[in-house]
Amino acid sequence: MRRDLESHLENIAGIVSGASGEIYVASHPSADPDSISSLIALSQLVKYMGSETQPKFIAVNGVASNAAKLLELGEKSNLYSVIDHTPQRGDLLVVLDAPDCGRASISCDVYEHIYIIDHHALNGDPSRYGRRTHVLRDEYYTSTTEIVVQLLKILGEKIPVELDRDISTAILAGLLYDTRILQHPSIIALDSAQYLMMHGASIGDALRLIQTEMRLDERIARVKGIMRARAYRVNSYIVCLSHVGAHESSLAQLLAAAGCDLAIVLSDKEDHLRISLRCSQNLCRGEVDLESMLLKKLSSIFGARYGGHRRAAVASTPKLPMGEIESRIIAILESFFGADLKPLKP
Numbered sequence: 512m513r514r515d516l517e518s519h520l521e522n523i524a525g526i527v528s529g530a531s532g533e534i535y536v537a538s539h540p541s542a543d544p545d546s547i548s549s550l551i552a553l554s555q556l557v558k559y560m561g562s563e564t565q566p567k568f569i570a571v572n573g574v575a576s577n578a579a580k581l582l583e584l585g586e587k588s589n590l591y592s593v594i595d596h597t598p599q600r601g602d603l604l605v606v607l608d609a610p611d612c613g614r615a616s617i618s619c620d621v622y623e624h625i626y627i628i629d630h631h632a633l634n635g636d637p638s639r640y641g642r643r644t645h646v647l648r649d650e651y652y653t654s655t656t657e658i659v660v661q662l663l664k665i666l667g668e669k670i671p672v673e674l675d676r677d678i679s680t681a682i683l684a685g686l687l688y689d690t691r692i693l694q695h696p697s698i699i700a701l702d703s704a705q706y707l708m709m710h711g712a713s714i715g716d717a718l719r720l721i722q723t724e725m726r727l728d729e730r731i732a733r734v735k736g737i738m739r740a741r742a743y744r745v746n747s748y749i750v751c752l753s754h755v756g757a758h759e760s761s762l763a764q765l766l767a768a769a770g771c772d773l774a775i776v777l778s779d780k781e782d783h784l785r786i787s788l789r790c791s792q793n794l795c796r797g798e799v800d801l802e803s804m805l806l807k808k809l810s811s812i813f814g815a816r817y818g819g820h821r822r823a824a825v826a827s828t829p830k831l832p833m834g835e836i837e838s839r840i841i842a843i844l845e846s847f848f849g850a851d852l853k854p855l856k857p
């Protein structure tokens with residue numbers, strides 16, 4: 512793993528030193544704290560590699576509200592600039608926290624090099640692109656931030672790398688977010704957290720950077736989603752289904768916290784249907800995960816695309832009546848469990 516990172520570091524350094532034009536960075540839609548903390552860490556990395564150009568973050572697909580403070584902090588500290596259009600050409604595009612350009616929802620045709628740095632396990636139906644693409648992606652890692660921090664750390668063994676306290680704290684925020692405040696860290700995440708804390712990072716300050724009060728529209732979506740939820744019992748598991756106009760992943764998380772082993776939330780978008788899913792540790796373990804249980808079948812039946820992790824994922828299908836998708840989901844699950852899903856009565 513260490514050797515793998517060393518060779519990626521050399522590779523990135525080679526590309527950055529050869530880059531005469533712009534370095535762009537993109538992430539998944541509504542970029543989260545892990546996206547932005549890894550952007551901050553990456554900006555430090557290319558700076559210490561001697562790049563004269565500052566990265567430009569392509570923000571066309573939005574930034575989550577809990578990542579807004581981080582994004583502003585990095586911009587105000589002059590680490591990168593934020594642009595709200597898609598570039599016409601560029602030397603290098605770094606895709607952070609997304610497994611490919613499709614998931615990042617941008618066109619990758621205009622860049623000489625594409626570097627993907629990610630830790631997502633699932634990538635149903637990856638997009639294809641012809642340019643030189645380099646991939647540093649391993650589901651072993653519990654955040655994208657820790658991968659970039661390790662690159663910085665290794666670089667720091669060769670040349671002096673100085674991170675000030677505020678920057679270290681901002682980088683730590685994304686790592687804390689994706690590991691659920693170190694409840695699910697890889698050993699590398701712990702090592703990266705230690706490295707950042709040795710540079711002055713504070714866990715308390717990092718958490719304050721990503722704390723937000725939930726907005727009214729999100730609270731309404733969650734409450735409506737609970738009112739619409741249907742629950743089923745199958746064997747010793749509870750399966751919950753609901754739908755909302757927006758904030759589907761927030762609702763899925765809430766249903767999971769309520770005790771649903773499998774939470775499935777549909778959301779009708781402009782040109783597709785989005786499905787957000789959560790699976791409990793009780794149900795998704797060993798060989799069982801969201802992909803084997805449901806996503807692969809949804810993909811073969813509806814051409815659904817999906818991505819995420821073994822126990823938290825998102826899929827999108829062509830726009831079809833919600834009822835049709837729901838009854839198909841129930842049929843897939845009944846054949847998976849080999850038993851009927853029995854409605855739980857309120």
Ligand SMILES: [Mn+2]
Pocket residue numbers: 545546608630653654655689
């Ligand atoms: Mn992440």
